[in-house]
Amino acid sequence: MNKQRGFLLLAVGLSGLLGLYVVLPFAEYVLAAVLLAYALHPLHVRLVPRLGPRLSPIALIAFAGTAIVLPFALVSAALVRDLRAIAAGESGLRIDEVEGTIAAYTGRSVDLQGLAMAGAETVFDATFNGLSELFSVALKATFGLALVLFLLYYLLKDGACFVAWLKEATPLPPDVTDRLYCRIDATTWAVIVGHIFVAFVQGMAGGIGLLIAGVPSPVFWTAVMVLLALLPLIGAFLVWAPAGVYLLLVGHPSAGLFLLVYGVVVVSMIDNYVRPIVIDSRASLNPGVVLVGVFGGIYSLGFVGLFVGPIVLGILGATLSTFTNDYSRL
The missing domain is CATH 1.20.1440 (de novo design (two linked rop proteins))
Structure with a gap:
């Protein structure tokens, strides 16, 4: 019995390590799906009697996608616009007056305008103009998003059973x-x-x-x-x-x-x-x-x-x- 138990524990440990090795490259997406499923589970419980256990996750995924993507797109557009304005020196900030006030009190001149423009331009270029890196990141994000949606559906549908199994185990x-x-x-x-x-x-x-x-x-x-x-x-x-x-x-x-x-x-x-x-x-x-x-x-x-x-x-x-x-x- 001790040998059998030891062998089983060894098999569990090895399979757990191999599973972690497989999941690790997409760990953030798996964890994101778990967190989303946890947050949406109370709504899923209320929708199941009306829509059923299969349609409820689909409705919640559509709702969550709209609620997250639409505000994110609007804010991202505003961020891009403001970054471009700052990089072009058209942010509306009266940096020249700030530079004059600092120079009057400290006796030193500081090029805040140049620093702001350079910083905004660096952020903008690193975010939007690195095509090769942007492509690889976009490809990984696409696979990750598909994984999140896939896992989110099954976590909403079968998550309660999985938690019950964890408690028994x-x-x-x-x-x-x-x-x-x-x-x-x-x-x-x-x-x-x-x-x-x-x-x-x-x-x-x-x-x-x-x-x-x-x-x-x-x-x-x-x-x-x-x-x-x-x-x-x-x-x-x-x-x-x-x-x-x-x-x-x-x-x-x-x-x-x-x-x-x-x-x-x-x-x-x-x-x-x-x-x-x-x-x-x-x-x-x-x-x-x-x-x-x-x-x-x-x-x-x-x-x-x-x-x-x-x-x-x-x-x-x-x-x-x-x-x-x-x-x-x-």
């Missing part, structure tokens, strides 16, 4: 398994939904402040803030604070002070109060742990790592808590 008592999976579920839901919700609210709140203060290209900077707001503690601050200082330097002290006060009182308070309520309390994760998970996830998996990193650390915390509460005294 977990070699723990049923009560311990239920507590462990409940905590993992709370962590995952808080990171996915709460992360996106807080980032969107914070970015939009910052965008309203930019619009009221009269900062040029508010759509571009709002999109940047929404993305940066996914980084806890330091996200949207990187946009509204320099924007407030810019307004002060170009001779708009009231607008600059308004934006700085608005950023501290409104935008930062969203990060300080809404994020702990929506994410930290449910996920039982310290903001520092979330920040480490975000940066580590981005470094390892790209954009998907924004969510996978904190979830992985949350699962680690859940398993350690389960061990401490149920098995440390055995």
Whole structure:
């Protein structure tokens, strides 16, 4: 019996390593499909009685595709337009006045216009003009998107059965398994939904402040803030604070002070109060742990790592808590 068990464990380990080797090149797309299926599962449960288990995933995929692709296309068009304007020196930013103010106070001349144009041109060229790299990235993205859609359909259709099988296969008592999976579920839901919700609210709140203060290209900077707001503690601050200082330097002290006060009182308070309520309390994760998970996830998996990193650390915390509460005294 021991030999048979040892052989079976060896076979499971080897097959697991081979499976990881096969999946690893498309790991970010597989994980993206898992996250999307998890987020859409509550809607799938409600649609199944009306559409059936086969049509419900198709309807949700169509809905999610429209809800994600259409805003992304509109924002991307605005970003491209603004990048072109900045690269051409037509951003609407009064950089010459900022340079004059800096020179008056420091006695040194700084070519901010040239730096902004060069940076925007570099970003634009690297993103849109590298045809060979763009083709390879587009080809991989096409395969990845097809994989995401394929997996998303079957994860929505059969995901509940798979989770039930995982619970049965977990070699723990049923009560311990239920507590462990409940905590993992709370962590995952808080990171996915709460992360996106807080980032969107914070970015939009910052965008309203930019619009009221009269900062040029508010759509571009709002999109940047929404993305940066996914980084806890330091996200949207990187946009509204320099924007407030810019307004002060170009001779708009009231607008600059308004934006700085608005950023501290409104935008930062969203990060300080809404994020702990929506994410930290449910996920039982310290903001520092979330920040480490975000940066580590981005470094390892790209954009998907924004969510996978904190979830992985949350699962680690859940398993350690389960061990401490149920098995440390055995």
